[in-house]
Amino acid sequence: MSLSVPCFLLQGPKVRLMMMQEQKAAVFIQAWWRGTLVRRTLLHAALRVWIIQRWWKQKLVKLQEKRRRTSLEFYARQEWAAVKLQSWFRMWCIRLRYCRLLHAVRIIQVYWRWHSCHTRGFIQGHYDLKENQLNLQLEISLGSQACRVQQCIALPIKE
Incomplete structure (x- = not known):
């Protein structure tokens, strides 16, 4: 039966101290590297989140613009219809007034012609x-x- 013992325990205290310092340095470098990888991963994730948010905001802006344009067109169509209806009503009123005046003119002309015929x-x-x-x-x-x-x-x- 053999026991496995780490080699640095079998060596002198200076060597052991140096090996422990190297091990601490290696652990420090590994921790730094893992931290760098994690920060890089977080940076990439943050960039992806930013890209998705920009895309979504652009979609929302386009959707709002489309809704605004649609409501503006609807409002313009309603305004045009109201103006058209008002113009038709004004035309009808003026035409009615014109027909009444024309009827009155014809009556006046008939009487004038009768009078003119009998006097001249x-x-x-x-x-x-x-x-x-x-x-x-x-x-x-x-x-x-x-x-x-x-x-x-x-x-x-x-x-």
Whole structure:
């Protein structure tokens, strides 16, 4: 049966002290290296988190912009529809007023023409155009006097 004993225990105290210092230095270097690896891993993770957050913020900004644009277009369409409806209503009111005025003007014209006809005189007549002649009948009124003219005019026909 053999016992395994570390070699530094078999050597002198100076060698043991030096080996323990080397071991402590190795442990220190390993701890430093592990810490560096952990810090590097944390830095990479933080960068990935930052990239994902930037991407998500851009997506949110685009989504908000799309919603804002959609609501603005909806508002613009509603405003346009309201303006169109108001213009149609104004047009209807003006057209109704115009028709009433036109009716009043026609009534005034009828009475004016009747008055003008009875006070000043007028010319009234009709004509009939046939193949080679024009039949013309005119009645000229001047107050209480009337003159009737009836004439048949031959039309020259080129053959």
